[in-house]
Amino acid sequence: MSFFKNIFSKDKKETLDKGLEKSKTNFLNKMSKAVAGKSKVDDDVLDNLEEVLVASDVGVNTTLKIIDRIEARVAKDKYLGTDELNRILREEIAGLLSETNLGNDTDFTVPENKKPYVLMVVGVNGVGKTTTIGKLASQFKKKGLKVVLGAADTFRAAAIDQLQVWADRVDVPIVRQEMGSDPASVAFDTLQSAVTQNADVVIIDTAGRLHNKVNLMNELTKIKRVMQKVVADAPHDVLLVLDGSTGQNAFEQAKQFTKATEVTSLAVTKLDGTAKGGVVIGISDQFQIPVKYIGVGEGIDDLQVFNKHEFVDSFFK
Numbered sequence: 001m002s003f004f005k006n007i008f009s010k011d012k013k014e015t016l017d018k019g020l021e022k023s024k025t026n027f028l029n030k031m032s033k034a035v036a037g038k039s040k041v042d043d044d045v046l047d048n049l050e051e052v053l054v055a056s057d058v059g060v061n062t063t064l065k066i067i068d069r070i071e072a073r074v075a076k077d078k079y080l081g082t083d084e085l086n087r088i089l090r091e092e093i094a095g096l097l098s099e100t101n102l103g104n105d106t107d108f109t110v111p112e113n114k115k116p117y118v119l120m121v122v123g124v125n126g127v128g129k130t131t132t133i134g135k136l137a138s139q140f141k142k143k144g145l146k147v148v149l150g151a152a153d154t155f156r157a158a159a160i161d162q163l164q165v166w167a168d169r170v171d172v173p174i175v176r177q178e179m180g181s182d183p184a185s186v187a188f189d190t191l192q193s194a195v196t197q198n199a200d201v202v203i204i205d206t207a208g209r210l211h212n213k214v215n216l217m218n219e220l221t222k223i224k225r226v227m228q229k230v231v232a233d234a235p236h237d238v239l240l241v242l243d244g245s246t247g248q249n250a251f252e253q254a255k256q257f258t259k260a261t262e263v264t265s266l267a268v269t270k271l272d273g274t275a276k277g278g279v280v281i282g283i284s285d286q287f288q289i290p291v292k293y294i295g296v297g298e299g300i301d302d303l304q305v306f307n308k309h310e311f312v313d314s315f316f317k
């Protein structure tokens, strides 16, 4: 891999900085109140910091880990000025997230030895599945990959049309049936079409709302099973999309979904326009599943490969 590919591109950084603006402003405002009148990081400051992190949607468990690390640092360094707190937070959170190998990617790729690479996108209604699929299709296409979309959210006609709009916009083929048709059948057709076309990537959209959770999970299991008739080891990736603007609710959804069905990666959307971006830090720390993508806007280029270093760097600067 080229050395230059690893450089955090200026465009990407600007988009990320802008996307995280509300979260950052909110965090920094709370931080300045937390340290008001204090020059040294003491127990009071740590208590306040704990509150700020929880209020920033980092989550209780991850917040406690961060506070522990900062306490250890205070004990070691003896004197820690509050003016250094932001830098130290950045270092300690980066250190915490570095304890796993997840979240190191810098670019949109799929493994070359899986063809077609089958990506199934799941998540509750309205979180941004279809939008994320459109953005992903665009990125993969830019990389020279041949993409086919499958409209297996057959619940509403509008859902199929919405994916069609993205397919037209990105100019990639889509496989669709009528509203109300069997999602597994759509997925099957999509994979067959992809194999025939010698496509590199297949992205399957799914419905987020069925009568109840058991139905939803059964449906997803059925889609997987039927796809395996065409591509034996499909799906290669089950991407759970979470709406970051719902903060702790996104966290809960991740817990519920990963318990009920196999999820292999996460996307957190709508980080722009929310002050709850800290949830990505909690999710990255608490789940053994990588956050692969983050959505930072509604535009076609507003999807980024999540990189924990870039994220922390942007968040705490």
Ligand SMILES: Nc1nc2c(ncn2[C@@H]2O[C@H](COP(=O)(O)OP(=O)(O)O)[C@@H](O)[C@H]2O)c(=O)[nH]1
Pocket (backbone or CB within 6 Å): 123, 124, 125, 126, 127, 128, 129, 130, 131, 132, 162, 208, 241, 269, 270, 271, 272, 273, 294, 295, 296, 297, 298, 302
């Ligand atoms: N601001 C913002 N809006 C987003 C983002 N991702 C999706 N959306 C919007 O969220 C709404 C629901 O998205 P959609 O893809 O239809 O969700 P789905 O029901 O899960 O397929 C749409 O209005 C999208 O434009 C994002 O990263 N930022």
Ligand SMILES: [Mg+2]
Pocket (backbone or CB within 6 Å): 129, 130, 131, 153, 159, 162, 205
């Ligand atoms: Mg949709």
